[in-house]
Amino acid sequence: MDFVxxxxxxxxxxxxxxxxxxxxxxxxxxxxxxxxxxxxxxxQTRVVSRAGGLPVFLGIIVAILxxxxxxxxxxxxxxxxxxxxxxxxxxxxxxxxSPYLRLASQFIAAGAVVASGVGIKFITNPLGxxxxxxxxxxxxxxAQFLTLIWIVWVMNMxxxxxxxxxxxxxxxxxxxxxxxxxxxxxxxxxxxxQINVVKLSFITAGSSLALxxxxxxxxxxxxxxxxxxxxxxxxxxxxxxxGGKLATAGLVLLIPAIDFAYTFFRRVFSGKSxxxxxxxxxxxxxxxxxxxHQQIALFYILGSVILGAAALSLSSKGKLFAASIVGAVILGxxxxxxxxxxxxxxxxxxNG
Numbered sequence: 001m002d003f004v005x006x007x008x009x010x011x012x013x014x015x016x017x018x019x020x021x022x023x024x025x026x027x028x029x030x031x032x033x034x035x036x037x038x039x040x041x042x043x044q045t046r047v048v049s050r051a052g053g054l055p056v057f058l059g060i061i062v063a064i065l066x067x068x069x070x071x072x073x074x075x076x077x078x079x080x081x082x083x084x085x086x087x088x089x090x091x092x093x094x095x096x097x098s099p100y101l102r103l104a105s106q107f108i109a110a111g112a113v114v115a116s117g118v119g120i121k122f123i124t125n126p127l128g129x130x131x132x133x134x135x136x137x138x139x140x141x142x143a144q145f146l147t148l149i150w151i152v153w154v155m156n157m158x159x160x161x162x163x164x165x166x167x168x169x170x171x172x173x174x175x176x177x178x179x180x181x182x183x184x185x186x187x188x189x190x191x192x193x194q195i196n197v198v199k200l201s202f203i204t205a206g207s208s209l210a211l212x213x214x215x216x217x218x219x220x221x222x223x224x225x226x227x228x229x230x231x232x233x234x235x236x237x238x239x240x241x242x243g244g245k246l247a248t249a250g251l252v253l254l255i256p257a258i259d260f261a262y263t264f265f266r267r268v269f270s271g272k273s274x275x276x277x278x279x280x281x282x283x284x285x286x287x288x289x290x291x292x293h294q295q296i297a298l299f300y301i302l303g304s305v306i307l308g309a310a311a312l313s314l315s316s317k318g319k320l321f322a323a324s325i326v327g328a329v330i331l332g333x334x335x336x337x338x339x340x341x342x343x344x345x346x347x348x349x350x351n352g
Contacts, residue, residue, distance in 0.1 A: 011059070013055075014059030018211070025221070030049065048220070081109070110155070118147065121134055124247070164297055169231070171253065174301060178308035182248055217292070263280060289337070
């Protein structure tokens, strides 16, 4: 029961905050309008309210204040969320913020979290043993750097995975639930730390689920930069707090992770900046094949559910093996769609 109430409260607060946020977004012109804001990654021509990060922020923050003790780590997380919300709302309003400024805000938010004491203490070696990062000042510094990079990487990966309606909040809802269940599984004995991690996970899942309902196609609100990075920050931090289960989070997020890596290096090798958007993501290619927003969102959600179930039951070595096999299949599919996708497009009936 201690874990059910937080998810209900975060869900309700976010859900109740979304309708007035839509009205405020229209009043203050926080809108996604392809005519006034042309962008190569647009997947539809409707005018839709942005600022989805505001109700998500409210749902998470209020639930945190109600159900978790206010300690140094929680304060660091809240500072990071506030930074992302402010920059995200500015991006929603002016729609021309530099991607480098948005990236800088991600590093500031991640830095606040790391400064609060959140850090990768160890990594389980899938080939055997554990790599500890608290053995010397140099290793602690390395751990802080890796934590910073991990959080920023996850935020960007999630931000790049909101191209179709329902895609991003669906992925986050599943990922947060899996990390919460993992912490619950680890909580074999009374452990206040893991109990709070379970609450944070379910709070994140509840808020994301509420956003998913309103973001399902045709979306009534878009998450915007703030919505995706706030939820991305929570997932990145939860992966660390739930016993350093970065491999678990990586397996659950494997589909967007492979797409992120391919897109990043594709842009770099083609001489483009990796932070400037285009229409080369996996979801764009699937749209080009004739799949609907709902079908693509379900593909990501069901993929996360299957990989999450595997992550909960597999050993570290098993996770590495599963990630290698599934990752190769996903990468192969992305390469096929990029180079031979025109041969597998859905054709209209009776077109010969």
